[in-house]
Amino acid sequence: MYIGIDLGTSGVKTILTDESGNVVDSASSSLSVSMPQALWSEQDPNDWWAATCDTLDSLKKRNDLAPVKAIGLAGQMHGATLLDKTGQVLRPAILWNDGRSEAQCKSLEATVASSRAITGNLVMPGFTAPKLLWVKEHEPHIFKQIDKVLLPKDFLRYKLTGEFASDMSDSAGTSWLNTGERCWSKSMLLACGLSEAHMPKLYEGNEITGHLTTEAAARWGMKAVPVVAGAGDNAAGAVGCGIVDAGQAMLSLGTSGVYFAVTKDYRSDPESAVHSFCHAVPDRWHLMSVMLSAASCLDWFAKNSGYADVGALFDDVVTNTQPDDPNTPYFLPYLTGERTPHNNPNAKAGFFGLTAATTRAHMAQAVVQGVSMALADGIDAVHGCGIKVDGISLIGGGVKSTYWRQLLADVSGIDMNFRKSGDVGPALGAARLAQMGVSPNTPVSDICPVPELVASYAPNSALKDYYAQRRQQFRELYFSLHSHF
Numbered sequence: 001m002y003i004g005i006d007l008g009t010s011g012v013k014t015i016l017t018d019e020s021g022n023v024v025d026s027a028s029s030s031l032s033v034s035m036p037q038a039l040w041s042e043q044d045p046n047d048w049w050a051a052t053c054d055t056l057d058s059l060k061k062r063n064d065l066a067p068v069k070a071i072g073l074a075g076q077m078h079g080a081t082l083l084d085k086t087g088q089v090l091r092p093a094i095l096w097n098d099g100r101s102e103a104q105c106k107s108l109e110a111t112v113a114s115s116r117a118i119t120g121n122l123v124m125p126g127f128t129a130p131k132l133l134w135v136k137e138h139e140p141h142i143f144k145q146i147d148k149v150l151l152p153k154d155f156l157r158y159k160l161t162g163e164f165a166s167d168m169s170d171s172a173g174t175s176w177l178n179t180g181e182r183c184w185s186k187s188m189l190l191a192c193g194l195s196e197a198h199m200p201k202l203y204e205g206n207e208i209t210g211h212l213t214t215e216a217a218a219r220w221g222m223k224a225v226p227v228v229a230g231a232g233d234n235a236a237g238a239v240g241c242g243i244v245d246a247g248q249a250m251l252s253l254g255t256s257g258v259y260f261a262v263t264k265d266y267r268s269d270p271e272s273a274v275h276s277f278c279h280a281v282p283d284r285w286h287l288m289s290v291m292l293s294a295a296s297c298l299d300w301f302a303k304n305s306g307y308a309d310v311g312a313l314f315d316d317v318v319t320n321t322q323p324d325d326p327n328t329p330y331f332l333p334y335l336t337g338e339r340t341p342h343n344n345p346n347a348k349a350g351f352f353g354l355t356a357a358t359t360r361a362h363m364a365q366a367v368v369q370g371v372s373m374a375l376a377d378g379i380d381a382v383h384g385c386g387i388k389v390d391g392i393s394l395i396g397g398g399v400k401s402t403y404w405r406q407l408l409a410d411v412s413g414i415d416m417n418f419r420k421s422g423d424v425g426p427a428l429g430a431a432r433l434a435q436m437g438v439s440p441n442t443p444v445s446d447i448c449p450v451p452e453l454v455a456s457y458a459p460n461s462a463l464k465d466y467y468a469q470r471r472q473q474f475r476e477l478y479f480s481l482h483s484h485f
Contacts (some may be wrong), residue, residue: 003071004430007052008075008274010030014059016063017432017459021435024063028401036228038425041099048156050157055115069434073157074232081151081152082142083146083149093152093155100134101134110131120179128176133230137202150164150434166202167230169326175188176189177278205279206228234286238286243260248389251396253395258290272273289372290341292338293334293336295398301333303361316360317368323398323460324466327357329352330470331369334347334374338374348485367403379414405457406457411471415457415458
């Protein structure tokens with residue numbers, strides 16, 4: 001058996017899988033986020049460890065863990081976890097959704113003119129490097145004590161094994177990694193007052209980084225099994241869905257929307273806010289677009305317009321509108337700003353084109369269309385890097401509606417493939433990376449099969465011109481309003 005541990009923002013999920021990749025059991029433990037000031041978002045790393053221990057304790061109560069062969073880790077990316085020379089936490093970890101370091105992003109890009117070429121990405125407040133600059137400038141007494149900087153899941157690794165290590169996919173989100181060369185960038189570290197000595201050792205996602213300590217092994221009834229490097233949450237989620245080779249892509253629809261496409265070589269387009277990261281498997285990279293408010297837009301409109309839930313919203317749209325209904329207004333879906341392709345945290349949402357003939361169903365349709373067109377903008381930005389994909393796998397709780405699946409195909413002009421998937425997410429990818437780590441002779445495709453196809457959705461050629469015109473108007477509306485955000 002294998003264990004996959006996923007450290008999310010809202011909780012830890014740990015799963016147990018068998019040799020065939022089936023989930024045998026799972027356990028979860030919740031976490032809270034502290035927001036002591038505007039734009040701040042923090043967690044105590046010791047709470048991560050306590051939650052992880054809770055999940056493993058729960059699994060041990062229900063299962064014999066002696067057959068476990070390896071452990072894999074996945075987790076929330078970008079968080080700055082600071083340890084002193086004794087391995088103690090110096091301050092609460094600054095999380096991925098913390099926005100305090102915008103000034104430090106500008107400073108870092110000004111200091112290292114080649115930062116985008118080195119990292120393949122814009123320096124964003126969500127990333128780790130500007131957070132360390134903020135600490136250096138605002139908490140110098142803390143900065144002077146820093147011995148190691150770890151990403152969230154890698155703090156769990158330290159507690160499990162005593163080793164300081166990280167993987168390529170997670171480290172690519174720090175702004176310290178030379179993403180093309182898959183190594184730490186000395187110039188990016190130096191610009192933050194750091195060196196490679198402050199960083200964990202780098203591994204590929206399926207490489208063994210250490211072994212379970214004697215104390216941990218005894219607590220959970222395991223041998224001193226290997227702990228593999230693992231992955232950041234998006235790369236781990238892709239591994240769990242079998243998205244591991246060039247030409248494969250997935251669209252994940254949750255609160256946010258993420259488009260993830262695998263490449264066999266390093267490519268980047270930071271000016272379009274496309275993320276260019278290493279994948280969790282060797283010799284592979286991935287490009288990613290991120291939409292900050294995807295399914296959350298539907299939840300927001302359903303709640304504020306009297307629908308019982310999002311399912312009722314879709315029922316109303318299907319029953320009371322047509323795909324090319326002339327009374328459907330436009331909706332800009334930027335409730336919490338936008339990442340790809342605009343990189344504008346100040347972007348705002350809004351309706352345009354309301355008339356006396358507009359109904360609630362038309363407005364609901366506009367929301368779904370607006371989210372779909374923004375997702376298509378992100379897909380286009382990724383494909384603008386010169387890649388081609390063989391259809392897009394749809395995953396996530398947001399794609400339960402057959403109407404939305406077809407709409408995504410129509411708006412993007414790309415086949416959408418809805419696949420069977422559970423809710424284990426990145427934890428499954430972590431478990432599969434653990435299995436890869438101790439099964440070097442087994443093909444990756446055998447350990448990471450693509451989930452069963454449920455249904456495919458091809459673009460409706462009759463609507464091609466209609467959505468081309470809608471998307472053009474949608475884009476023009478954004479730029480017309482840009483100066484007013």
